[in-house]
Amino acid sequence: MSEGNGAVVVAAEGLTKYYGKHKAVENLHLKVHAGEIYALLGPNGAGKTTALLMLLGIITPTSGRVLLFGEELRDSSFALKRRIGVVSEYQNLYTSMTVWEYLAFFADLYSVDRKEERIEYWLTTLQLADYADDYVGALSHGMRQKLGLIRALLHDPDLLILDEPTSGLDARAIEQVRRLIQAERKRGKAILFSSHILTDVERLADRVGILHQGRLLVEGDMEQLCEAAGKETQVEVQLQSVLPEVIAALRREPCVHKVLEENNRLLITTSKAADSLSQISQAITSAGGVILSMQTKRASLEEAFLTITNANVTTLADGLKDR
């Protein structure tokens, strides 16, 4: 799915936030549409949470403005806020309430119809039904994360804003949350989530914005991101047999930067020019080579992310550890 399929739900225009002299977010422009999953990807401290909190009106931007469903969000925009569901990285729950009381309280705040039914549905869906009478303070981290997710979904919001939604969850719960996010997207909801977990972004997002040191470096779908990641692409060519003339012919081609040989396979690093593939195949066949297969290898999100952010190893390692 690409940009423009649904109405614009979130529009950030030139959002900037300074804490003293420290620039947390700079001139952020982004749009999220109905029926779209947009991921803000960035290493820890990139400004993702600040950006999301500015969108929610919790942090006042130094400059710029936010439109949600075409309206500016104010402290007292009750009707507008009812259309938003939020999961924060730290759940900040009322630990002295039971799970049921907690959800019933928020259901009342959001004026949810048939609240008992909704609460039961979500508790069952996210396998928390057995814990309904337990105190929130007694829940594990993963369960608290799920409880936060239920709170965000209880009132069936049109926009979901999720800050690191799978942080601290086990593999099964992560898969469950991913399926749930995809299901909400299918129902036409706009979903904006932040993550430093590359797998989440790769598997969920229709569009990705890479935020680094407060700046949105690049934005687009996976294809566009990988395009933006570099000027080179890799082509893998399987030949009947590799002749020295073929390699020599390839090396003479201006678009070819590097040729590696492995059994009857050639790994060719080439420029991204549109006609480079035809030039390669022509060079091979004219030198007497017989092509069995030929495919372009797309850069992974990880490679794209690294290239774009020039991230240091430590911050990337944090992300990879969570995969």
Place this chain on the structure above:
Amino acid sequence: MRFHIISVIGKRDFLISFRTFWFYGALLLSLLIASFSIASYLAYVEQNGLLVIKNPLFPPLIIVTLVGAGYLGLWAAISMATERIRGTLEVLFYGPVDVISFILGKSLGLFGVYPLIMLGWTLYIFYASLITRLPLPEHLPLILLLSSGLVLDVIGFGALLSVLLNSIRSTALMSIAIFGLSLAIPLGEPFWLEWVAYPIRQQLSSILALIRWISPFTYLWQGLLAIEVGDFTSYAFNLFAGMIYAGFALGLACYSLRRKGVRRP
């Protein structure tokens, strides 16, 4: 919509306040003080055969009123500070909650606890009067009306403190210190006036005048004294002024919270 949010938050806080150990602790404390006070009358009568005192159950009732109001003010301060500092306030603000509905919801929820406390204490005073044959306090309904009206002063002040300070501990300690001083200075006035030399007494009186302006107990205290001396104009004035004070404290708390933001410090 805002009214709905206020009622939901208020109902939640009303119910939760009965779950805390401190609620029952405060009740027990005021029960002990009031009972000690009544027991001292009885001991005096037993020793001397006679006790000449006007309105003997009035002081225990005042103690109960002040302890109840002080507890609710302290609880308001701690509970609002906890919401802000632990980040639950931020979560509320993701949804349809604004500064006014939060402050009013929390305050009115606690305010709703007070009539129940006073109902219990009225029954206690009736029972004490029945078994000791001490007369009931004069103008009991006026006392209940005044204290029920003006407990919001103390809650509003607690709300303001919770917004101004940045930790739960400092909020609790500051509240205890301010509420303690606000009560101790006027209550102790007759005693320290006797013991302190004239120039210092004058200075202290000026400080007392200042405290009267700030203290959330001022109008409650003066209203109760007005009842005791039968000055109903002063009673009505203090009731009215106390309501203005409550509105001002709550308004200032809302303003400060809006300025400070709901993000956990």
